[in-house]
Amino acid sequence: DRRYSEETEWTxxxxxxxxxxxxxxxxxxxxGTVITLDxxxxxxxxxxxxxxxxxxxxxxxxNSPTFTIIKEYEGAAMxxxxxxxxxxxxxxxxxxxxxxxxxxxxxxxxxxxSLIPELLPDNRIELFISLLENDGRRFRIxxxxxxxxxxxxxxxxxxxxxx
Ligand code: ADP
Ligand code: MG
Numbered sequence: 207d208r209r210y211s212e213e214t215e216w217t218x219x220x221x222x223x224x225x226x227x228x229x230x231x232x233x234x235x236x237x238g239t240v241i242t243l244d245x246x247x248x249x250x251x252x253x254x255x256x257x258x259x260x261x262x263x264x265x266x267x268x269n270s271p272t273f274t275i276i277k278e279y280e281g282a283a284m285x286x287x288x289x290x291x292x293x294x295x296x297x298x299x300x301x302x303x304x305x306x307x308x309x310x311x312x313x314x315x316x317x318x319x320s321l322i323p324e325l326l327p328d329n330r331i332e333l334f335i336s337l338l339e340n341d342g343r344r345f346r347i348x349x350x351x352x353x354x355x356x357x358x359x360x361x362x363x364x365x366x367x368x369x
Contacts, residue, residue, distance in 0.1 A: 209328055212355035214362050216345040217338070224250055224343055225257040230364060231331070232261030234357055235313045237284050240327050242319030245335030250343050251317040252290075254333070258315060259286050271317075276302060278312075285312030292318040299325055331357055 218224040231241060241258070243251040252270045259268040263282025271277040271290045275298065279286040287307045294302075299322065307314050308327045319326060329351030336344045349358040 209351050210355055211348055211350045212358040213349075214347045214358045214365075216347060216361060216365070218343045218345065219338075220341045221253065224254055224345075227345060227361075228254050228257035229261045230361060231357065232258050234353070234360070235262060235284075237311045237313070238309060239313040240308050240316070240330040241314070242316045242326065242330055242332045243335065244318060244320045244332070246337070249335040249337060251335065254335070255288055255315045255317065259288070262286060262313065276307065281312070285310075287312050287314040288317075289314065290317040291322050294322065329354060 216223075216227050218227065235241075243254060245251055256268045259279060259281070262284070264279045264286050268279065268286075268288060269277070271288050272292060275289060275291065275294055277288045279288065287310070289304075289307070291299075304325055305327070316322075316326070319332070331354040332348045332350070334346040334348075336346070338344055347358060347361065349355045
Protein backbone atom coordinates (compact mmCIF):
# COMPACT_ATOMS: atom_id res chain seq x y z
CA ASP A 207 0.00 0.00 0.00
CA ARG A 208 1.66 3.21 -1.16
CA ARG A 209 -0.94 5.43 0.46
CA TYR A 210 0.64 8.48 2.07
CA SER A 211 1.47 7.98 5.72
CA GLU A 212 3.00 10.01 8.53
CA GLU A 213 4.63 8.84 11.76
CA THR A 214 5.14 10.26 15.21
CA GLU A 215 5.69 9.12 18.80
CA TRP A 216 4.01 9.83 22.12
CA THR A 217 5.65 9.12 25.46
CA UNK A 218 3.36 8.54 28.45
CA UNK A 219 5.38 8.64 31.66
CA UNK A 220 2.37 7.32 33.60
CA UNK A 221 -1.33 6.49 33.00
CA UNK A 222 -2.24 10.18 32.77
CA UNK A 223 -0.03 10.46 29.68
CA UNK A 224 -2.01 7.67 28.02
CA UNK A 225 -5.26 9.40 28.99
CA UNK A 226 -4.03 12.68 27.43
CA UNK A 227 -3.31 10.93 24.13
CA UNK A 228 -6.73 9.25 24.17
CA UNK A 229 -8.37 12.64 24.81
CA UNK A 230 -6.55 14.25 21.87
CA UNK A 231 -7.63 11.53 19.45
CA UNK A 232 -11.18 11.50 20.85
CA UNK A 233 -11.49 15.23 20.19
CA UNK A 234 -10.67 14.72 16.49
CA UNK A 235 -12.78 11.60 16.01
CA UNK A 236 -15.90 11.43 13.86
CA UNK A 237 -18.14 8.70 12.46
CA GLY A 238 -15.90 6.36 10.47
CA THR A 239 -12.78 6.97 12.54
CA VAL A 240 -10.65 3.82 12.93
CA ILE A 241 -7.87 3.54 15.53
CA THR A 242 -5.81 0.36 15.82
CA LEU A 243 -3.85 -0.80 18.87
CA ASP A 244 -1.02 -3.29 19.11
CA UNK A 245 1.38 -4.23 21.89
CA UNK A 246 2.00 -7.11 24.26
CA UNK A 247 -0.47 -8.27 26.88
CA UNK A 248 -0.62 -5.58 29.55
CA UNK A 249 0.79 -2.88 27.26
CA UNK A 250 -2.31 -0.76 27.80
CA UNK A 251 -4.54 -1.31 24.76
CA UNK A 252 -7.70 -1.72 26.83
CA UNK A 253 -6.64 1.06 29.20
CA UNK A 254 -6.31 3.41 26.21
CA UNK A 255 -9.72 2.26 24.88
CA UNK A 256 -11.36 2.94 28.25
CA UNK A 257 -9.87 6.44 28.40
CA UNK A 258 -11.00 7.06 24.83
CA UNK A 259 -14.54 5.84 25.56
CA UNK A 260 -14.77 8.15 28.54
CA UNK A 261 -13.55 11.06 26.42
CA UNK A 262 -16.27 10.59 23.79
CA UNK A 263 -18.90 10.37 26.50
CA UNK A 264 -19.57 6.64 26.86
CA UNK A 265 -21.21 6.23 30.27
CA UNK A 266 -20.41 3.31 32.54
CA UNK A 267 -17.87 0.55 32.28
CA UNK A 268 -15.93 -0.52 29.19
CA ASN A 269 -14.48 -4.01 29.58
CA SER A 270 -12.03 -5.91 27.42
CA PRO A 271 -13.99 -7.43 24.50
CA THR A 272 -11.66 -10.45 24.31
CA PHE A 273 -14.46 -13.02 24.48
CA THR A 274 -17.15 -11.13 22.60
CA ILE A 275 -14.75 -9.78 19.91
CA ILE A 276 -16.96 -6.70 19.38
CA LYS A 277 -18.84 -4.58 21.89
CA GLU A 278 -20.99 -1.61 20.96
CA TYR A 279 -21.57 1.41 23.20
CA GLU A 280 -23.57 4.61 22.86
CA GLY A 281 -21.31 7.64 23.19
CA ALA A 282 -22.55 11.20 23.73
CA ALA A 283 -21.91 12.16 20.10
CA MET A 284 -21.72 8.78 18.34
CA UNK A 285 -21.49 5.03 18.92
CA UNK A 286 -18.23 3.45 20.02
CA UNK A 287 -17.26 0.05 18.59
CA UNK A 288 -14.61 -1.74 20.66
CA UNK A 289 -12.99 -4.80 19.08
CA UNK A 290 -10.41 -7.31 20.26
CA UNK A 291 -9.56 -9.51 17.28
CA UNK A 292 -7.04 -11.75 19.05
CA UNK A 293 -9.32 -14.78 18.77
CA UNK A 294 -11.05 -13.85 15.54
CA UNK A 295 -11.22 -16.56 12.88
CA UNK A 296 -11.79 -15.90 9.18
CA UNK A 297 -15.29 -17.43 9.42
CA UNK A 298 -16.22 -15.11 12.27
CA UNK A 299 -14.75 -12.14 10.43
CA UNK A 300 -17.03 -12.87 7.47
CA UNK A 301 -20.05 -13.23 9.74
CA UNK A 302 -19.35 -10.11 11.76
CA UNK A 303 -18.98 -7.91 8.67
CA UNK A 304 -16.31 -5.65 10.10
CA UNK A 305 -16.72 -3.08 7.32
CA UNK A 306 -20.20 -2.25 8.63
CA UNK A 307 -18.46 -1.00 11.76
CA UNK A 308 -15.45 0.63 10.10
CA UNK A 309 -17.59 2.59 7.64
CA UNK A 310 -20.56 3.00 9.99
CA UNK A 311 -21.93 5.73 12.23
CA UNK A 312 -19.43 5.35 15.03
CA UNK A 313 -15.76 5.34 15.92
CA UNK A 314 -13.93 1.99 16.06
CA UNK A 315 -10.95 0.87 18.13
CA UNK A 316 -9.34 -2.47 17.17
CA UNK A 317 -7.07 -4.22 19.68
CA UNK A 318 -4.54 -6.65 18.09
CA UNK A 319 -5.26 -5.17 14.64
CA SER A 320 -1.91 -6.28 13.20
CA LEU A 321 -3.29 -9.86 13.21
CA ILE A 322 -5.87 -8.92 10.53
CA PRO A 323 -4.07 -6.48 8.19
CA GLU A 324 -6.12 -7.44 5.12
CA LEU A 325 -9.43 -6.75 6.91
CA LEU A 326 -8.59 -3.20 7.99
CA PRO A 327 -9.71 -0.09 6.11
CA ASP A 328 -6.99 1.65 4.09
CA ASN A 329 -7.28 4.88 6.07
CA ARG A 330 -6.60 4.46 9.77
CA ILE A 331 -4.33 5.49 12.62
CA GLU A 332 -2.15 2.76 14.12
CA LEU A 333 -0.78 2.87 17.68
CA PHE A 334 1.97 0.45 18.72
CA ILE A 335 2.50 0.44 22.49
CA SER A 336 5.68 -0.66 24.23
CA LEU A 337 6.67 -0.62 27.89
CA LEU A 338 9.16 1.83 29.37
CA GLU A 339 10.43 1.82 32.94
CA ASN A 340 7.88 1.85 35.77
CA ASP A 341 4.48 2.92 34.43
CA GLY A 342 5.82 4.51 31.26
CA ARG A 343 4.57 3.63 27.77
CA ARG A 344 5.83 4.56 24.30
CA PHE A 345 3.27 4.91 21.52
CA ARG A 346 4.67 4.64 18.00
CA ILE A 347 1.98 6.19 15.83
CA UNK A 348 1.33 5.86 12.10
CA UNK A 349 -1.41 7.78 10.33
CA UNK A 350 -2.35 6.34 6.94
CA UNK A 351 -4.33 8.54 4.57
CA UNK A 352 -6.52 11.49 5.56
CA UNK A 353 -7.33 12.74 8.10
CA UNK A 354 -4.80 10.64 10.03
CA UNK A 355 -1.61 12.08 8.55
CA UNK A 356 -2.91 15.46 9.74
CA UNK A 357 -3.58 13.97 13.19
CA UNK A 358 0.10 12.95 13.39
CA UNK A 359 1.19 16.50 12.58
CA UNK A 360 -1.20 17.90 15.19
CA UNK A 361 0.13 15.48 17.82
CA UNK A 362 3.63 16.63 16.98
CA UNK A 363 2.54 20.24 17.63
CA UNK A 364 0.86 19.26 20.91
CA UNK A 365 4.12 17.66 22.05
CA UNK A 366 6.11 20.74 21.12
CA UNK A 367 3.72 22.95 23.09
CA UNK A 368 4.08 20.70 26.16
CA UNK A 369 7.89 20.56 25.93
P1 ADP B 1 -3.77 -4.77 27.17
O1 ADP B 1 -5.19 -4.46 26.77
O2 ADP B 1 -2.76 -4.17 26.23
O3 ADP B 1 -3.52 -6.22 27.39
P2 ADP B 1 -4.50 -3.46 29.65
O4 ADP B 1 -4.93 -2.10 29.23
O5 ADP B 1 -5.56 -4.45 29.96
O6 ADP B 1 -3.47 -4.03 28.56
O7 ADP B 1 -3.57 -3.36 30.92
C1 ADP B 1 -2.61 -2.34 31.06
C2 ADP B 1 -2.28 -2.19 32.53
O8 ADP B 1 -1.18 -1.35 32.71
C3 ADP B 1 -3.44 -1.60 33.32
O9 ADP B 1 -3.55 -2.29 34.54
C4 ADP B 1 -3.01 -0.17 33.55
O10 ADP B 1 -3.53 0.37 34.74
C5 ADP B 1 -1.49 -0.33 33.64
N1 ADP B 1 -0.72 0.88 33.28
C6 ADP B 1 0.28 1.38 34.01
N2 ADP B 1 0.82 2.45 33.43
C7 ADP B 1 0.13 2.66 32.28
C8 ADP B 1 0.22 3.64 31.25
N3 ADP B 1 1.13 4.64 31.25
N4 ADP B 1 -0.65 3.53 30.22
C9 ADP B 1 -1.55 2.54 30.20
N5 ADP B 1 -1.68 1.58 31.14
C10 ADP B 1 -0.85 1.64 32.19
MG1 MG C 1 -6.84 -5.72 26.11
